[in-house]
Structures are given as structure tokens and as C-alpha cells.
Amino acid sequence: MELNVELVELRLEGGLLAGRIHVPVPVQITAGQYFLAASGRPDEALAAVVFPAGNMDGWLDLAPPLPSAWSAGTLLHLRGPLGRGFRLPVVRRVALAALDGITARLRLLWNQALVQGAEVALFTRRIPASLPDAVEVLPLESLPDVSGWAEYLALDGTLPQVLEWKSRLAFPGVAAEALVNLPMPCGGMGECGVCSVRTRRGWKHACQDGPVFDLHELEAL
Numbered sequence: 539m540e541l542n543v544e545l546v547e548l549r550l551e552g553g554l555l556a557g558r559i560h561v562p563v564p565v566q567i568t569a570g571q572y573f574l575a576a577s578g579r580p581d582e583a584l585a586a587v588v589f590p591a592g593n594m595d596g597w598l599d600l601a602p603p604l605p606s607a608w609s610a611g612t613l614l615h616l617r618g619p620l621g622r623g624f625r626l627p628v629v630r631r632v633a634l635a636a637l638d639g640i641t642a643r644l645r646l647l648w649n650q651a652l653v654q655g656a657e658v659a660l661f662t663r664r665i666p667a668s669l670p671d672a673v674e675v676l677p678l679e680s681l682p683d684v685s686g687w688a689e690y691l692a693l694d695g696t697l698p699q700v701l702e703w704k705s706r707l708a709f710p711g712v713a714a715e716a717l718v719n720l721p722m723p724c725g726g727m728g729e730c731g732v733c734s735v736r737t738r739r740g741w742k743h744a745c746q747d748g749p750v751f752d753l754h755e756l757e758a759l
């Protein structure tokens with residue numbers, strides 16, 4: 539889907555720019571999918587990768603960080619949703635970990651888990667400003683203790699962070715996925731290869747095969 543939209547609201551979340559746009563048509567989004575947003579500004583040659591953090595009543599919330607040059611009223615050409623998102627199974631206990639401290643990219647996922655009636659634990663070093671009471675916040679360092687509790691684990695961070703935490707966690711038999719946050723300049727249109735990720739099944743493109751991967755499949759470079 540391609541849309542021309544206006545950035546109607548900007549706010550700071552954890553010191554980073556987040557925003558909101560109005561979308562004139564309903565958009566079906568899976569948590570973990572992303573959009574490419576081009577502002578057309580001469581100093582922004584490449585579209586920005588933006589992740590939705592909310593999708594309700596014609597409004598789409600965009601997770602931080604947004605480009606610092608954007609302001610309320612900035613016109614955006616939006617392409618998406620793109621890529622493969624999270625595949626949350628029907629489980630009772632869900633553990634989510636924001637490895638880089640940005641929890642907003644996981645917001646759609648914890649909302650989905652709560653709708654399914656699951657208990658949700660969020661592991662992070664930065665407590666988000668607004669959070670449903672039902673989501674328990676725990677320090678990221680306590681994540682290794684969760685392996686016997688969670689039936690589903692989702693990590694979100696850069697590729698080095700995801701690989702480091704994968705090596706520190708024991709989660710046999712647990713469904714586990716990771717949103718690998720890395721540059722995706724062409725979104726698969728140009729096959730630039732910048733987003734290459736190594737998996738047990740060979741090299742994959744995060745822009746199309748991810749950015750959410752089965753954590754068991756990811757391999758170190």
C-alpha cells in the first residue's frame with residue numbers, strides 16, 4: 539500500500555521523537571512490520587524505516603526514533619506495511635525484551651498478547667511512559683531467569699544485541715522470535731543487500747524475510 543499522509547503530531551518518548559499520522563483507509567498491520575516513509579526533503583535521500591506503535595480509528599502511531607528534521611505538518615509518502623512480523627502463538631505467558639530500551643516497537647505485540655488473555659512481562663532498562671497495568675515491567679538483566687516461565691519470547695534490538703542475548707539465554711522448546719532492527723534502505727525494491735542476516739537456512743534479507751526472525755534460526759556473522 540502506498541499513501542501520502544501528513545505527520546499531524548510529534549512528541550518525545552524517552553527523549554526520542556515519536557509521531558502520529560492519520561490514515562484515510564484501514565491498514566492491516568502485523569506487529570513487527572514496518573513502513574518506508576519518504577519526506578521528500580532534499581537532505582533526506584533515503585526513506586526512513588518507521589515502525590507502527592499503535593493502529594486505531596484511522597490513526598497510526600509511529601514508534602521512536604523518527605528523523606529529527608521532521609516536524610508536525612511534514613508530508614510523508616508511506617509504503618507498507620512491509621516485511622514479516624511477529625507470529626504470536628496462542629500461549630498463556632509472554633516475555634518481551636526491548637534490548638535497546640525502545641519499547642514502542644513491541645506495543646502492538648503486547649496489546650495482541652493481552653487480547654489473547656496472556657500474561658505479559660516486559661524486560662527493559664527504560665520504563666515506558668504509558669503501559670497497561672496488566673504488563674509487568676522487569677529489569678532487562680533478569681531476562682535469563684524467565685526461561686522456565688515464558689511460553690513465547692520476543693526480543694527487539696540491533697543484530698549484535700539480539701545475537702548476544704541469544705547466546706546468554708536458554709530457551710529450549712520455547713517459541714522465540716526477534717525483531718532485528720537494522721538499516722533497510724530499499725525495502726527490497728533495489729535488492730541492495732544492506733539488510734543481510736545470516737540464518738541456518740543461509741543469508742536472508744531483513745527487509746523481506748524479516749525484520750522478525752525465528753530466534754532459533756539466527757546465526758552469528
Ligand code: FES
Nearest residue numbers: 722724730731745
Ligand atoms: S534493504 Fe535493500 S535488500 Fe533489504
